[in-house]
Amino acid sequence: MNFSMIRYVIGLVMLFESAFLSLPCLIALIYHEKKGFSFWIMLFVCLIIGILFVMKKPKKTVYYAKEGFLTVAISWIVMSFFGALPFVINGDIPSVVDAMFETVSGFTTTGSSILTDVEALARCSLFWRSFTHWVGGMGVFVFVLAVMPLVGGQNIHLMRAESPGPSVGKLVPKIRKTSMILYKIYIFMTIVMVVLLLLGKLPLFDSLLLAFGTAGTGGFSILNSGCASYSPYIQYLIAIFMILFGVNFNVYYFILIKKFKDAIHYEELKYYLLFIGASVAMITYNIHSLFPTIEQAFRHALFQVGTVITTTGYASTDFNKWPEFSKFILVMLMFSGACAGSTGGGMKVSRLVIMLKTVKKELLSYLHPRTVRKVKFNGRIVEHEVIRGINVYMIAYAFVLMFSVLIISIDNFDFTSNFTAVVATLNNIGPGLNIVGPTGNFSMYSNLSKIVMIFDMLAGRLELFPMLLLINPYTWKEIKIRKNKKNKKEGHSI
Structure with missing residues (x-):
């Protein structure tokens, strides 16, 4: 295990976090807010730790999948911890667990x-x-690799550990160029949305924050009413951009290099739009009697389908009051999630499609045992390793889901609230149903339940395995065994 490389990468992440913290410091200066001092404190703390960690460059720069998974998991925890402390210091969120x-x-x-x-x-x-939201949407390491590529030639392991979807590849031969392409598209789309929000007569501050939440498919609202008080223009705009950011960024790259046929015929995109279209149509029909006009029913159906399937979490209305049929569709979309390679969470449309095709293949093999069939996706044969990886992912997903629901049930809230709370956090969605619905929150849960859901959020964002590897006792047992062997060898050489 290359601990020196892990330390060095974490140091880089801390340096970037100190740079990110300069922005709320600037906002505090603009609005003359004394609470901004907490961000200045953490800026310097992150800067000092980062400098100390990167001062000594590792002699051995090669690292592999295990280092990549552990580095990403530890980095996200460290980054979140130091990012939470300003809220505690300035008193906006006094509890460390809540922050x-x-x-x-x-x-x-x-x-x-x-x-x-x-x-x-x-x-x-x-x-x-x-x-x-905006930082986490595309990924911290995608940003790090775009600005400051690491040495060692194994940067793909960091990208794979952080990027959503069943498999991650390069758009171009070099990882740095791939990262730069992704972030250029991401920044451009964010800027376009900010401009369009400004045209809708929203203040610059509100436009920026709404764009951050939409681009990252995060969904933190800046109003207690969520998105319900915005004009129909703003609501349509947010809904459309949520859906756009839920598309695999490979599609935008194909459009960028003028390979329009590849973009149009991208199979995952077709199913993604089909899921959205069918869900909006069914929910609009089901809820039209709850609204004065069919346009309002369609707008709120589009908004909620968009926010749930892309796992954004904004709300334009209280869908807790919708009929059970519509709520069930939304819960199904919570599991589906957006496309792989997007900023959205969930299982991903590609995984579901490949799983369905695998089931179809197995059923046909019973009818025609001697026929050799292959699962194809996007016109290519899906390798056995990918199918195996999806199956293992689903088993791990089911285990984490059930175990999490079991633990938070200790708080004795109703099953629907507990189940959708875990689904909402594990799939990075935001609101669930009942007490954790669009008009509720997670404050009533105990610290134990919140810690479980913190783990679920990190596990869901990092595709489960980095976090599972981190808490796996065999990981640390293996590290200890290798360390002891190394010490024995050094002792014999002396």
């Missing part, structure tokens, strides 16, 4: 909140809270 919950929810683009009065926060705190 950690809110910050992890931000970085993982979950959007679940323990706050009962969002508007009471200082503007610098509101900005940092939403900016964590």
Whole structure:
């Protein structure tokens, strides 16, 4: 295990976090907020730790999948911890567990909140809270690799450990160029949305924060009413951009290089749009009697389907009051999630499609045992390792889901609330149903339950395995065994 490389990478992450913290410091200066001092404190703390960690460059720069998984998991925990401390220091969120919950929810683009009065926060705190969505949406390591590529030639392991979806590849031969392409698309789309929100007569501060939450598919609202008080233009705009950010960024790359056929025929995109279209149509029909006009029913159906399938978490209305049929569709979309390679969470459309095709293949093999069939996706044969990886992912997912529901049930809330609370955090969605619905929050849960859901948010964002590897006792047992062997060899050589 290359601990020196892990330490060095964590140091880089701390340096980047100190740079990110300069933005809420600037907001505090603009609005003359004394609470901004907490962000200045953590800026210097992160800067000092980062410098100390990167001062000594590792002699051995090669690292592999295990180092990549552990580095990403530890980095996200460390980054969330230091990102949470400003809330504790300035008193906006006095509890460390609550502050950690809110910050992890931000970085993982979950959007679940323990706050009962969002508007009471200082503007610098509101900005940092939403900016964590934007940072976490595309991924911290994608940003690090775009700006400061690491040596060693194994950067793909960091990208794979952090990026959502069943498999991660390069758009171009070099990882740095891939990261730069992704972030250029991400920044451009964010800027376009900010401009369009400004045209809708929203203030610049509100436009930025809404764009951060939409781009990162995070969903932290800056108003207690969520998105319900915005105009139809703003609601349509947010809904459309949520859906756009839920698309695999490979599609935008194909459009960028003028490979329009590849973009149009991207199989995952077709199913993604089909899921959205069918869900909006069914829910609109089911809820049209609850609204004065069919346009309102369609708008709220589009908004809620968009926010749930992309795991953004914004709400334009209280869907807790919708018929059971519509709520069931939304819960199904919570599991589906957006496309792989997007900023959205959930299982991913590609996984579901490949699983369904695998089931179809197995059924046909019973009818025609001698026929050799292959599962194809996007016109290519899906390798056995990918199918195996998806099956293992689903088993791990089911285990984490059941175990988490079991633990938080100790708080003795109703099953629907507990189940959807775990689904909402594990799939990085935000709101669930009943007490954790769009008008509720997660503040009533105990610290134990919040810690479980913090783990779920991180596990969901990092595709389970980095976090499972981190808490696996065999991981640390193996490290200890290898360390002892190394010490024995050094002793013999002396």
